[in-house]
Amino acid sequence: MSTTKIALVTGGSRGLGKDMAINLAKKGIDVLLTYNSNEAAATEVVRSIEALGRQAAALQLNMADLRSYKAFVQQVATTLQSKWNTNAFDFLINNAGIGGGVPFENVTEEFFDEFLNVHFKGVYFLTQQFVPYINKGGRIINISTGTTRFAHPGYSVYASMKGAMEVLTKYMAKELGTKGITANIVAPGPIITDFNNATIRNNPKMQEFLSSLSPLNRVGEAEDIGPVVAFLCTNDAAWINGQRIEVAGGINL
Template sequence: MSAAQKIALVTGGSRGLGKEMALSLARKGIDVIITYRANEEEASNVVASMQQLGRKAAVLHLDMSRFQDLDQFVNAIKGTLQTVWQSNSFDFLVNNAGMGATVPFEQVTEDLFDEFMNVHFKGVYFLTQKCIPLLNHGGRIINISSGTTRFSNPGYSVYASMKGAIEVFTRYLAKELGTKGIAANVVAPGPIETDFNNAAIRNNPNMKGILSSLTPLGRVGTSEDIGGVVAFLCSEEGRWINGQRIEVSGGINS
């Protein structure tokens, strides 16, 4: 299939990193379905931007904390593929949707732990499983992790632990799905200036300065730094990359 015929699903594609991933894929000539959790208007604006790039695009609602809704969501994917593309399958699954919180280990509650588990690991695990029958041979799975699986930031014990699980999961995907021609990789951003985790970096110049000083390139990352890497992994040039963790952090704490 040519790039013009390929379709990606980007969860959490209405803003931040996911928005730029979706736009980067569209610039590569790939059609995109994005999901949103709360702001449908933001998501619709992203769809309009992709359509202006000449791509077909669609938006679906997905709340990764509601594990019980996954089957309904997968049915919505099937319906959208039929309606918009007259297709029964797609090519690229980008598991990006997430949530952030800076909570010291001793203050973590069971409810918070369970929410992070559903959003960042259990939901990703089973959404991927349910999507495998819809993924074309030669497809790709991109799971978004974090630089905090390599270096430790106080307050990130729950978030980073779930992302560590995702990295192990991805290696198993690469091993077990190879016979289907599906590759699986991890992209692990470092500190990025977006609205993630209540825009902690953007709203705190002191934090931004400290993080910039830890990076050899002297700045924190932007969403554009990440989107292009995801698009590359979904390109023909990225076909032989499989089972890898690609950290996109400007070399912080190297």
């Protein structure tokens, strides 16, 4: 059986998830990451992790397709056995997501349901299926958003689902503690990535406005978030449990 620590990062092929995966590797943790459609990008992240001296693998997962979860969990189990000679992993980072801002009055039920499935219902049931595979002393790290603390027009659906995740994280911490598993949620502020069609990255005026809301006078980058998630997977963070950790540079204080 392997003594190596292994993390499963959903949506680890780009953006925040990619930086999380690489920073986990820097902490000496092997990584199993998922991608939705861009296998080439996922393969590149795997190579980057291997270049750091860690093992990695990538699997396809569409968070919106809840019916695929059972087969995906079995695929993870098979990969753990074949690549790491183990039947369990240590850290589950529920990062995969979709972006989109729509004014409250224009939200359709279809849009609402897609965000519900990807950001809340899907995370709920995928995590539930993975609990038997998480080692004692393991960690669950969910991802939220600064917009659960401050309201930004157009994000009523996204922020509501993330707000639900913040409550769920406390229940995970409460109910899984008997298994030695902690659960925390990291809430990034505005970040320059390709998330939500790179809305912030492609809009200098928006960057300038958002920077003005921060005491540090800038928006965040993926490199601001990955190290925090990696830290939560170390022994130094073993006593942090059930917490919402905002990593947003003090925006809207």
